[in-house]
Amino acid sequence: MAHKPSPEELYSYLPQYVNGTLPPGLCSDIDAWLAEDDSARDELAAWQRMHQAVASQPLETLSPRAWAMITVNRRSSRRSSWSWTRFLVGASLAMLTLIMLWLTLRPGVVLQWSVSDDSPVVYQIYRAPLGSQSFELLDELDAELGVQDYSYLDIAQFPGQAYIYRIQAISPSGSLLFTNTVTSQPLGVLPGQLAIILASIAAGLLAASALHPAAAHQREHFLPA
Amino acid sequence: MNLQRTADDYIDKTGFYPESASEAGSGAEAGLESVPAKDSARYVPDAILVQGIARQDETDFSELYQRYSGMLYNFLVRLVGDASVAEDLLQEVFLAVWQGAGRYRAAAAVKTWLFSITYKKAVSWLRRRRDLPLPEIDLPSRSESPEQIVQNDLQSQAVRKALDLLSVEQRAVVELAFFYDLPYADIAEILGCPLGTVKSRMSYARRKLESYLQGEDTV
Numbered sequence: 219m220a221h222k223p224s225p226e227e228l229y230s231y232l233p234q235y236v237n238g239t240l241p242p243g244l245c246s247d248i249d250a251w252l253a254e255d256d257s258a259r260d261e262l263a264a265w266q267r268m269h270q271a272v273a274s275q276p277l278e279t280l281s282p283r284a285w286a287m288i289t290v291n292r293r294s295s296r297r298s299s300w301s302w303t304r305f306l307v308g309a310s311l312a313m314l315t316l317i318m319l320w321l322t323l324r325p326g327v328v329l330q331w332s333v334s335d336d337s338p339v340v341y342q343i344y345r346a347p348l349g350s351q352s353f354e355l356l357d358e359l360d361a362e363l364g365v366q367d368y369s370y371l372d373i374a375q376f377p378g379q380a381y382i383y384r385i386q387a388i389s390p391s392g393s394l395l396f397t398n399t400v401t402s403q404p405l406g407v408l409p410g411q412l413a414i415i416l417a418s419i420a421a422g423l424l425a426a427s428a429l430h431p432a433a434a435h436q437r438e439h440f441l442p443a
Numbered sequence: 444m445n446l447q448r449t450a451d452d453y454i455d456k457t458g459f460y461p462e463s464a465s466e467a468g469s470g471a472e473a474g475l476e477s478v479p480a481k482d483s484a485r486y487v488p489d490a491i492l493v494q495g496i497a498r499q500d501e502t503d504f505s506e507l508y509q510r511y512s513g514m515l516y517n518f519l520v521r522l523v524g525d526a527s528v529a530e531d532l533l534q535e536v537f538l539a540v541w542q543g544a545g546r547y548r549a550a551a552a553v554k555t556w557l558f559s560i561t562y563k564k565a566v567s568w569l570r571r572r573r574d575l576p577l578p579e580i581d582l583p584s585r586s587e588s589p590e591q592i593v594q595n596d597l598q599s600q601a602v603r604k605a606l607d608l609l610s611v612e613q614r615a616v617v618e619l620a621f622f623y624d625l626p627y628a629d630i631a632e633i634l635g636c637p638l639g640t641v642k643s644r645m646s647y648a649r650r651k652l653e654s655y656l657q658g659e660d661t662v
Contacts (some may be wrong), residue, residue: 230642239626271602272621278518284530288537
């Protein structure tokens with residue numbers, strides 16, 4: 219059996235009855251209620267008067283300037299999202315280029331030393347920033363039979379930083395045979411490092427500029443009538 | 444009081460565009476002059492337009508603006524009481540639509556979604572301007588006789604003053620129900636409140652309007 223609305227519910231449905239949004243089933247209930255209840259008809263008339271009063275308000279005309287401003291603001295917001303995308307792409311490519319060029323070209327300090335015999339020793343290479351006594355072991359090289367000239371390339375240098383290198387020869391029994399210290403000059407390797415850094419930045423900028431909105435096709439659009 | 448609605452009024456207020464091209468004739472059945480969309484054979488539903496806007500389609504954005512800018516603008520004017528502020532807020536509404544179209548879910552109709560954004564913009568602005576009085580709305584010039592203009596103006600001004608007494612929540616309910624003829628369920632969704640709250644606000648608004656128009660209330 220269908221739910222029969224209470225009088226309170228019927229009263230609450232009247233505004234929707236007036237604006238035409240009440241479901242047909244409930245409209246029938248309202249029609250039946252109005253047919254037999256004078257107060258319901260008075261209530262309906264009051265809602266209808268209110269509906270007429272509200273619906274008769276004048277309409278404001280929107281200026282065409284509003285659309286122009288929306289277009290300007292929309293493009294500004296799109297430009298800003300474009301800018302972030304371009305920045306991220308450019309920065310990522312610049313970092314990738316930097317790593318690849320650094321590992322390929324290997325800008326750094328080359329340490330070279332010669333020995334008079336080929337005793338079975340281990341050469342330890344230490345490094346400390348200039349002015350510091352905190353030496354860190356960079357690498358260990360085994361002496362090779364018949365080889366008297368050795369070299370070592372250090373590419374993990376901070377641009378512009380001078381370092382002290384210490385090369386120690388350790389015998390198989392662990393005793394120190396000799397040690398030698400040399401100071402690197404940062405200016406010597408700096409041009410190569412700077413060249414790689416600048417090339418990486420250029421690659422990033424090139425990628426970012428390729429994503430500029432001006433490079434994309436823009437469709438013609440019309441102002442609304 | 445001239446209660447006749449022209450076809451243009453009806454279209455502006457309700458955004459009467461059929462959800463499908465096959466419904467284009469319903470305006471004629473209602474006794475109103477049917478004004479088809481610009482190209483009824485290629486009418487695009489609102490939800491499809493929003494999908495296009497999510498893909499940054501400017502044509503779809505322009506079409507949606509054409510359909511709803513008038514009604515949303517008038518809604519804003521009624522709520523904030525200032526035409527220039529309403530225009531600024533309308534820009535914010537459509538900018539939000541442009542930026543948020545990708546997050547629209549078809550759980551609510553596009554019209555409901557648009558009105559919801561618009562209402563929130565108005566409420567946010569009013570909260571920032573709580574202490575300032577609302578300016579009067581300037582009426583456009585009309586072509587009635589002087590006597591008719593005076594009579595209509597008096598009644599219109601009285602109605603407007605009475606409506607201005609309502610809170611923004613009550614005013615929104617009244618406008619959505621009796622100017623835009625929206626169902627209560629849609630109004631509840633737009634305002635983000637229960638259905639019962641919509642009914643109570645409507646009842647309270649009617650009592651306040653009647654008491655003011657009968658001279659018992661003062662500004």
